[in-house]
Amino acid sequence: MYSxxxxxxxxxxxxIKPTSYILFHEMDARSRGRELIFEFMKRKLEKGSLMSFFxxxxxxxVLFAMFKRHGIEPEKSLESDxxxxxxxxxxxxxxxYNVKNVWHIEGSISIELLSPKTAHIVKRIKxxxxxxxxxxxxxxxxxxxxISEYERIFSEEETLRYLEVAGEVRRRHEAYIKFPKGTNIxxxxxxxxxxxxxxxxxxxxxxxxxxxxxxxxxKRELIVLKTxxxxxxxxxxxxxxxxGIKIRPVD
Numbered sequence: 001m002y003s004x005x006x007x008x009x010x011x012x013x014x015x016i017k018p019t020s021y022i023l024f025h026e027m028d029a030r031s032r033g034r035e036l037i038f039e040f041m042k043r044k045l046e047k048g049s050l051m052s053f054f055x056x057x058x059x060x061x062v063l064f065a066m067f068k069r070h071g072i073e074p075e076k077s078l079e080s081d082x083x084x085x086x087x088x089x090x091x092x093x094x095x096x097y098n099v100k101n102v103w104h105i106e107g108s109i110s111i112e113l114l115s116p117k118t119a120h121i122v123k124r125i126k127x128x129x130x131x132x133x134x135x136x137x138x139x140x141x142x143x144x145x146x147i148s149e150y151e152r153i154f155s156e157e158e159t160l161r162y163l164e165v166a167g168e169v170r171r172r173h174e175a176y177i178k179f180p181k182g183t184n185i186x187x188x189x190x191x192x193x194x195x196x197x198x199x200x201x202x203x204x205x206x207x208x209x210x211x212x213x214x215x216x217x218x219k220r221e222l223i224v225l226k227t228x229x230x231x232x233x234x235x236x237x238x239x240x241x242x243x244g245i246k247i248r249p250v251d
Contacts, residue, residue, distance in 0.1 A: 002139055002183060005043040008247050013224050013234055016205065018139075019181045020228075023203035025196065026146075026189045031220050032240065033209030034145065034187060038070035039245055041143060045077055049139040050129050052084045052122065052182070056149040060090055060097050078102065081132060084125045086118060092153060101125075111158040115166040116173070123175035130179065140182035147188045151195060159195050163202065204228055222247065 001015035016022070026033035045051060055063055063085075067074045077083035078101040090096050091105035103121045105114070122142075129135050150159040170176050186199055200206055206226035212219050224234040238247045 005040050006245075006247055008236070008249065009224075012236075012249055013227055013230055016183060017228060018183055020183055020204040021202055022183070022185045022205040022207070023199045024185055024187050025192070025206070025208040026187065027191065027208060027210040029189070030218060031209040031211040033222075034189075035070060035240070036209070036222070036238070036245065037143065037145070037185065037187060038067070038072060040185075041141075042071045044139065044141060045072065045083060047139075048082065049141055050082050050133070050135065051141040051143065052086060052125055054086045054088060054118070054142065054144040055090070056088045056147070056153075057145055058089060059093075059095050060085070060087055060099070060102065075099075081128065086121055088114070088118075089149075111154055111162045112165060114162060115169045119169050119173040119175045123173070123179070126175060126179040136180055140180055142182045142184040143187070144185065145187040147186050147195065147199065148190050151193060156193050156195060160198055163195070163198055167202070200226070221250075 002018060003010055003015055004013075024033065024037060041051065041053075057063075058066075064074045074083075074085075078085070078099065081101065084101045084103060086103045086105070087096070088105065088109075092109055096104050103125070105117045105121070107113075107117070109117070126135065126140075129138075129140075147159070150162060154162070170181075186203065188196060188199060203226065205228075206224075208223045208225060210221055210223070220238050222236040222238050224230065224236070235250045236247050237250050238245055240246075
């Protein structure tokens with residue numbers, strides 16, 4: 001079982017079953033939910049996990065700036081070979097950078113081709129990892145940020161189709177048969193469409209962040225909606241302080 005990298009979550013909801021899908025739904029930007037993901041990534045990389053980041057949202061220069069603001073050193077992590085970025089955004093909009101361990105999808109990109117081409121890159125990344133480490137003894141992580149961008153780039157209908165194709169590719173492609181499967185986080189932002197319930201069904205864990213303005217300032221809430229064992233919704237409040245992210249249960 002893998003840690004959430006926040007002790008209170010490990011205690012209150014249990015650790016993560018390897019190879020699971022985790023849906024992380026950031027309902028509103030003010031909740032700053034994805035900053036929890038950046039902190040999670042930082043801690044996993046510091047502990048030696050192997051991680052692929054699927055960038056769907058922004059140019060690589062913007063992504064690197066976000067990483068640095070949240071304590072992740074992208075160049076150092078990429079140079080270590082333990083971190084890889086599949087730059088879907090740059091591939092679609094032809095904004096490409098020659099940076100070690102940043103991968104681009106070559107040729108035409110459609111919903112039908114996106115997942116097979118991505119799986120081919122994942123295979124090459126895992127081959128490299130297998131040459132350097134015993135990857136059966138490592139935590140393998142994939143983070144997609146974020147799925148909702150596919151709806152803007154393609155459409156809601158095509159994104160649903162992408163999820164179907166991706167599921168089939170994951171069952172059959174040698175990237176996931178010859179090599180260990182990773183544990184994956186899908187980040188989704190916004191109120192949601194038909195894509196969100198589809199992601200919910202496919203995920204073993206579902207976490208949601210939201211915020212509201214109160215007399216005392218912004219109140220941020222982390223809601224755990226689904227785990228393999230949890231029988232009820234769990235709610236936590238979190239805050240950003242100089243000492244780091246503070247999380248406490250509220251029910």
